């Protein structure tokens with residue numbers, strides 16, 4: 295080949311190579327083709343999960359670090375680099391309802407709750423159908439209600455909420471109901487309830503008008519009320535029905551606790567407007583996820599508009615996480631999760647009741663009678679998230695002050711527009727908090743002169759309750775049998 299041919303050949307090679315290289319690069323770098331994940335995320339999760347915090351704390355992916363190493367975040371009464379130091383005089387907070395009792399469940403079922411969210415994932419404002427709500431998640435929520443039997447979702451509209459205190463979720467619902475009937479202007483709820491949340495509804499368009507029972511017998515109860523019905527109720531755990539009657543009044547049913555771990559499920563709720571929150575179902579309070587099930591299309595559309603104009607929907611990451619969690623829950627038709635929750639809360643009731651029965655210092659709220667539960671297919675009693683104690687000694691007018699003497703803070707009964715002689719203790723906090731609560735309550739009752747011996751109180755095995763007695767023998771024997779291996783998992787569910 296002479297020199298001229300050489301140059302020609304090189305030029306030809308260049309011209310053919312360049313388009314080929316460009317073609318290959320567009321093939322591999324074109325939008326839509328993503329590089330493989332390198333497993334770094336999984337390694338990070340494994341590394342943080344393996345940090346030892348003595349069972350009294352946890353390290354988090356976004357937690358504190360020292361010299362680039364993540365460190366333990368200790369539970370309230372523990373300190374030290376591995377959370378092994380107990381602070382004996384610390385204050386035990388039994389006030390808030392942070393559902394940390396579910397943390398061990400999700401540690402055990404880590405794979406059912408872990409998601410990896412790559413940087414390119416759903417960065418759009420919308421899903422592909424232009425909507426803000428994952429259809430797949432909506433389907434899973436319907437399925438969950440179907441297997442639990444706690445709410446009718448067929449031919450109902452579902453909307454998600456990211457900020458789901460009763461106030462916020464209900465704001466949109468109240469707003470929607472007001473637009474459906476402008477004559478509605480008064481909001482009521484039955485005591486005990488959280489006044490500060492209800493008083494939020496005092497505005498120019500409507501006002502909070504107090505306890506439902508004030509209007510029960512009035513002619514105008516047929517008029518312009520929006521009634522809040524929380525069932526089971528927070529804080530007393532009772533199943534509630536609407537009180538007011540009339541063709542024009544509307545109701546919002548807060549069914550946050552209408553799950554088989556808190557109450558019997560006698561029948562699926564089929565109300566016009568029902569709201570739920572993830573936190574009372576799986577414990578993921580921090581995900582701020584709730585949903586409403588709505589019969590009337592107009593009300594649904596108004597709630598949708600409210601969502602569009604306020605938050606523009608729930609973050610896609612949250613929806614993805616909830617989808618993952620619910621898929622895991624549905625694998626066993628809810629049995630594993632509900633079993634864990636039911637067992638834990640009932641066991642806590644049993645332990646607390648046994649201690650309280652040692653003296654006459656306190657009585658506990660009257661619980662609803664046994665009801666047939668369609669989920670467990672048997673009669674069962676309620677296992678509310680809060681215990682409501684009443685101080686029985688005449689001198690103990692401020693019940694919370696009695697608890698404060700052993701460094702326990704509960705929620706004052708007067709906060710719920712209820713009697714101030716009562717105090718509410720959360721039974722859904724983490725195990726450390728609950729163990730310390732029991733320890734302190736035991737100190738309190740054993741100091742009381744009227745205390746019975748432990749043997750006496752255990753033989754009684756039921757506590758005195760307001761106006762009636764709710765027997766805990768059922769709880770006690772069932773747990774005894776289970777701990778002795780006499781009862782198997784399936785016979786409970």
Ligand SMILES: Cc1ncc(COP(=O)(O)O)c(C=O)c1O
Pocket residue numbers: 391458459460524527528548550551571572573574579582583584
């Ligand atoms: C009856 C009721 N509904 C809804 C909520 C809202 O729960 P969260 O803020 O954990 O989603 C609560 C919280 O305690 C509640 O008690």
